[in-house]
Amino acid sequence: MRYGYARVSTIEQDHALQLAALKAARCAQIVQEKRSGVKQRPELDQLLSKLKQGDELVIYKLDRLARSLKDLLSIVERLQAKGAHLRSLTEPLNHDTPAGRMMLQMLGVFAEFERSIIRERCMAGQLEALKQGRPIGRPSRIPLQDQSEIVELIAAGMPHRAVADAYGISASRALAIYHEAIGRKRRNWGVLRTLYYDNINHAR
DSSP states (O other), rough: EEEEEEEESSSTOHHHHHHHHHHHHSSSSEEEOOOOOOOOOHHHHHHHHHTTOOOEEESSSSSTTTTHHHHHHHHHHHHHHHOEEESSSSSOOOOTSHHHHHHHHHHHHHHHHHHHHHOOOOOHHHHHHTTTTOOOOSSSSHHHHHHHHHHHHTTTOOOHHHHHHHHSSHHHHHHHHHHHHHSOOOOOOOOHHHHHHHHHHEEE
């Protein structure tokens, strides 16, 4: 049986291109997933577990299947152990011969390298946005006016749990807003933002 697997990294993307190609390849069943390659992929794991001898796993491109060369080789080993085959619609794959396995590994290396380059470009763009004072990431669901009022109320001595209940947020979120406003506790900015602010403090 021929199975198709399509994955996109974020909810803003869609599977249209991959689905069209997989349908044209006459896949009997197509599994879709919207997850980052670095996260768990339950749909893929479930699909791999159901493959049997002679089945074929069809993908649009290698980087839709594996997040690294190590991950790719692990998936190929699982397929081989089941007697199943891997087929890419845009790349020449053949893991049944030594030369084919070598080519597969080379393609995996290039795919991993391409992902690294894209990630570096994204981080560079975000860092530049931070330098220019532009916000990045998801905007807060709590309006700025509400945040200001939360800070003022807690500063005036009102229990942060009572403030949180009044604004319909968690007590920890209300306290985090207050701490951030008074500079007591810096928000967890993640790797990029931590690097940026550490550089600022070092320059001072």
